[in-house]
Amino acid sequence: MKTLSIKDIALKANVSITTVSFIINGKAKEKAISDAVIKKVQKIIKESGYKPNQLARSLRTGNSNIIGLIVEDISNSFFSSIARLIEDKAYKKGYKIIYSSTENKIEKTKELISLFKNRKVDAYIISPIKGIEEDIQDLLNDNKPVILFDRNLPNINTSYVGANHFSASYQAVESFIKDGKQNIALVTTDIDVQQIVERFEGYKKSIIDHGLPYQDGLVLNIPFSQEEATTIKQIKELLQNRTIDAVLFATNYLAISGLKALKELEKKINESFSVIGYDDHEAFELHSPSISTIQQPLEEIAEAIIQLILAQLAAKTKLPEQQVVIPAKLIIRN
Amino acid sequence: MKTLSIKDIALKANVSITTVSFIINGKAKEKAISDAVIKKVQKIIKESGYKPNQLARSLRTGNSNIIGLIVEDISNSFFSSIARLIEDKAYKKGYKIIYSSTENKIEKTKELISLFKNRKVDAYIISPIKGIEEDIQDLLNDNKPVILFDRNLPNINTSYVGANHFSASYQAVESFIKDGKQNIALVTTDIDVQQIVERFEGYKKSIIDHGLPYQDGLVLNIPFSQEEATTIKQIKELLQNRTIDAVLFATNYLAISGLKALKELEKKINESFSVIGYDDHEAFELHSPSISTIQQPLEEIAEAIIQLILAQLAAKTKLPEQQVVIPAKLIIRN
DNA sequence: CTGAAAGCGCTTACAG
DNA sequence: CTGAAAGCGCTTACAG
Missing domain, CATH: 3.40.50.2300 (Response regulator)
Structure with a gap:
């Protein structure tokens, strides 16, 4: 039950791992691989159930297709609902979300950011607390997209989404x-x-x-x-x-x-x-x-967050920051 | 702001990366590195804020210190409470938890298992549904610890924790x-x-x-x-x-x-x-x-799960499976 | 149209 | 007491 590597596929298909890699990554056309080879390799991949090792891929490319979501408390329905909406939307674009709770503790939040950094998370969505300005600034200096939501941090120049x-x-x-x-x-x-x-x-x-x-x-x-x-x-x-x-x-x-x-x-x-x-x-x-x-209109907030983050992820250069303020509504029930 | 690698530390300390690696991993004594070198290297690590790249480490060692938790719906308070308790306990032993919801969908569950597998998760805690027996068996054949909880799967030989x-x-x-x-x-x-x-x-x-x-x-x-x-x-x-x-x-x-x-x-x-x-x-x-x-006594359930998983993780050989059944209590409120 | 080779950042068996 | 080197599984610039 040894798990397969790209090398095994290349061997079976009798081509180089370069060719296999190009095919996996949809660069076959661009690299002018012949149709026959593409078909053959895809067939072998399918039959063998080969899945590329994401760790190796991330190590090499420096990105992970993961967005980190850091909130106060994921078991609070406000945050879990937002998380769920963001997850769905991100998933469709090929991004996974990993999330964790800060419990409003500065130390725990710093650790989380450091943990996510270590895992090469591509972008951050953070409901911040005071005291982590420096850590967020480091992320920004490192060219990682960061969207703050629910709460803003006055001295940080990055996009924000929240209610009035x-x-x-x-x-x-x-x-x-x-x-x-x-x-x-x-x-x-x-x-x-x-x-x-x-x-x-x-x-x-x-x-x-x-x-x-x-x-x-x-x-x-x-x-x-x-x-x-x-x-x-x-x-x-x-x-x-x-x-x-x-x-x-x-x-x-x-x-x-x-x-x-x-x-x-x-x-x-x-x-x-x-x-x-x-x-x-x-x-x-x-x-x-x-x-x-x-x-607070959860759907609108989630939508604004994911738009901003995907736009920044797709852009080669830093986009101008935006402050999105969405009105909250008073619901009178009797 | 280039992030530091073990090579940079080795260079600064004027030792080989082997030595740095031994020190980081607490093998300095065992490998008989001199105290002076240990001190010097530790000082440099501390001052520079160097953190080992977990991706590289996982790629090399094949394990990640991550436990995957797969439940029906993480926003249900039963599951989120269990998750929180497990997270706390695991954290103390140096393990992180990543979790996700199946929504009782076979396809989504299979994808999650495959995703976690890809990320080289060390062990699995799963609240399963019928139809994923084969995927769980694959994990077991691959020598990954798997604990089922909340629901059992009749034909799978692995430990289980749940209420009566x-x-x-x-x-x-x-x-x-x-x-x-x-x-x-x-x-x-x-x-x-x-x-x-x-x-x-x-x-x-x-x-x-x-x-x-x-x-x-x-x-x-x-x-x-x-x-x-x-x-x-x-x-x-x-x-x-x-x-x-x-x-x-x-x-x-x-x-x-x-x-x-x-x-x-x-x-x-x-x-x-x-x-x-x-x-x-x-x-x-x-x-x-x-x-x-x-x-259901959440604390007891979480405790039983984490005990079983840590024991299996620490063991070199497969432990006998256990079926832990915990009585649920009727709480009469008036 | 396709491949050999370098390199991402680590760990570890081996050598001295 | 310490280091050179191989290798984990990928991607990609370069060469042909």
Whole structure:
């Protein structure tokens, strides 16, 4: 069961490995290999089930037809959905995707980039955190295409795809206010990334623009890696200690924790108490009542990312960077 | 920014690449390299940030320190949790995991195996489907460790880790009956894998053992790749056309569709109508009322898998295969 | 129309 | 105690 090499095929076909290589790589015509030889070699390849060793190919050519996808947490449905869409689209162009989660840890992210680099990944799609600017710059200096998404990094000159979180959370708060809500809380996370900061700023600006007082005490910052039990406890405390008639959750998993807190408090969502979540989650629609949410158009985001990356991969020279900002939509469910 | 090779290090250190290689691979002592040389070379490696090219290393040694994980759907929380646990454990032993989803498609699964083979993956963890027996046998003949999990394949002689689904669904039905339920439905999927068949058989046997009539019409087989909207429609029809006072769902995503169907029908879960799900889902606990469920002990399963795979990887000879069956637990929530 | 040969970056048996 | 050389399986510039 020794696995076959190009040499074995060349031997069987009684031609040189050069000829076999040209045929495998679709360069037969260009190299003017005779039809008879092409047919013969293809037949032998087919019959023997020979598959070129990708490792050797990558080692020689320096590229791998692999795109690396680095996200916060691949088990979060926002990221897994994007990953799935990108994978499908990339596959059709002959690229495979390998992905991994950073868990918002700088060290882990650096290791991942280094690992992918070592495996000669052709291009990178990264949902970044602060502290890895240098590593990304190295990639760029190395002429590797890098697309940032979901979060931008101010000092990096590369393309970015993401939603407009400022205006999304501005609108969410506005919809609360139109419903007559006065004391609107925000439950968010403490990670210092643009996308999260924007959600806070949209919240704050909307409150102020509509003539309500901004209250620091209504904003709860949850540490990212905190145990969920602690998060639930903190949300319960917020809800018990303050007069609150509406809550905006800045991420889907915070909203889930929030719903658990409400359940434990036996506090109902109704005309006098509203909730809006972020991104989507299977539990939102199923919940009684269904949970309204700010949704990012996943398909559009995935499409924009893959377009940019394929364009850069196909180009010989560096393309001008683009900032693609896609509006998020407020979905009101009742 | 040319990336460094072992040659560059050898040059800088003024030694041969052989010596550098020995030092990198921890064979310096064994090869009796002098301490002075070791220190010097290590210093240069550190300062230059040199990382060995894994592709070249794999090409030469024939192994990659990568374990391939092939599951039905990585975005299902059962599989993503297992993947996460395995990843952590493997990482500590110097192995990386790459994973991908089969979506229960034979062709896609074959392609994945072939892809992983091409990338010289050292070992395989597979949640299999029928129709890939030959491909797995090829792997085994090639002396690659393969662990099957979640589902077994009768004619393959390799280790397996999974839960006892027969007794789990037997118990679930028993608990319905003890609660006075008489007309118990099963919503399951049509994929022909042992794990799903067992769930059906446990259901049927439990009904018969407790003196109830088994009714074919109370078992709904949902095609795996069917649109969710259709699934919800079929579940609604079942519930409307039949007298049913309890439903066992054979997978977590079917339970979610079932809950959506109940919501659309405005049918409440209460003393006279019960539901049990399978595996877990964030929405189960959050639901009002919370949904009882059959849970597989993820940590134990992951632990068993990784133990078996690491043992086989460390062994020079083929280890005897083991069938590890772990009991699933019925979690009653109210 | 086709092939011999160099080289990608490593590891390792062999020699000294 | 250390190194020269072969070889893993490919691709491609060059030659004819």
